Amino acid sequence: MAIPYYHVDAFTGELFAGNPAGVCILSAFLADSIMQKIAAENRHSETAFVVPRADGDFDLRWFTPKVEDDLCGHATLASAYVLALRKHSVWPVRFHTRSGMLTVAQDVVQDAVQDHDSFAMDFPATPPQPCETPVDLLPALGLKAALVMKSRDYLVVVDQAEQVRALSPDIAALAKLDIVNGGTIVTAPGEGDVDYVCRLFSPSEGIDEDPATGSIHCTLAPYWAGRLGKDMLRAQQLSVRGGYMRCTIGGDRVKIAGRARLYLHGTLEL
Numbered sequence: 001m002a003i004p005y006y007h008v009d010a011f012t013g014e015l016f017a018g019n020p021a022g023v024c025i026l027s028a029f030l031a032d033s034i035m036q037k038i039a040a041e042n043r044h045s046e047t048a049f050v051v052p053r054a055d056g057d058f059d060l061r062w063f064t065p066k067v068e069d070d071l072c073g074h075a076t077l078a079s080a081y082v083l084a085l086r087k088h089s090v091w092p093v094r095f096h097t098r099s100g101m102l103t104v105a106q107d108v109v110q111d112a113v114q115d116h117d118s119f120a121m122d123f124p125a126t127p128p129q130p131c132e133t134p135v136d137l138l139p140a141l142g143l144k145a146a147l148v149m150k151s152r153d154y155l156v157v158v159d160q161a162e163q164v165r166a167l168s169p170d171i172a173a174l175a176k177l178d179i180v181n182g183g184t185i186v187t188a189p190g191e192g193d194v195d196y197v198c199r200l201f202s203p204s205e206g207i208d209e210d211p212a213t214g215s216i217h218c219t220l221a222p223y224w225a226g227r228l229g230k231d232m233l234r235a236q237q238l239s240v241r242g243g244y245m246r247c248t249i250g251g252d253r254v255k256i257a258g259r260a261r262l263y264l265h266g267t268l269e270l
Contacts, residue, residue: 073214
């Protein structure tokens with residue numbers, strides 16, 4: 001069986017930056033065990049499996065190297081980008097997922113002409129809520145004090161971008177925390193034209209640090225929109241590879257926009 005396969009760098013306009021995702025185009029989903037093995041073999045934080053539906057929509061599933069995920073932004077953006085490369089003509093694309101219907105539109109950059117490798121994902125807003133802080137969370141991050149809230153992920157808020165940039169967490173300790181299909185976000189106010197910065201650690205999913213993440217902005221964008229009093233925000237992920245996102249709040253939805261670049265296209269032979 002020959003499976004069209006794409007390696008895409010998401011949330012970046014440059015190769016070797018952003019977050020790599022694998023995208024497999026299928027006629028029908030493979031056995032879960034096979035898709036999990038493909039994701040483990042790829043070693044990306046996420047591999048997406050896309051299946052066209054008779055109604056013109058698509059089914060979409062995501063796998064980390066260890067588990068099937070319930071929501072992934074960068075692999076969704078990469079999937080939409082691949083469909084554009086394959087000359088898909090109906091936009092926005094509608095993906096049926098474990099998190100419900102997700103749509104992705106080709107994005108119009110505010111200060112430029114339409115940019116066909118920029119896409120805006122329409123995701124559910126999941127604002128963080130007060131929570132009891134796990135006793136081992138802040139020590140694992142190397143922090144003495146911080147505001148901690150929770151949605152799908154734990155959200156840890158510190159005062160300065162440099163604190164986020166300088167983090168060197170104890171990944172083994174973080175992996176012991178009971179976080180199902182989630183991780184730990186650390187965030188702070190941004191610098192210059194960036195409204196906020198962030199990093200994500202999710203070792204329980206097989207992702208020590210995610211380079212550039214879409215789904216966390218379902219939580220980050222509502223938090224910072226409320227704190228900064230604005231509904232359009234620019235975000236930067238301070239991983240080694242880095243990533244940039246533009247987020248817009250609209251009611252209980254968040255539009256998360258970013259660019260993508262193709263690294264390679266080939267086939268998987270099963």
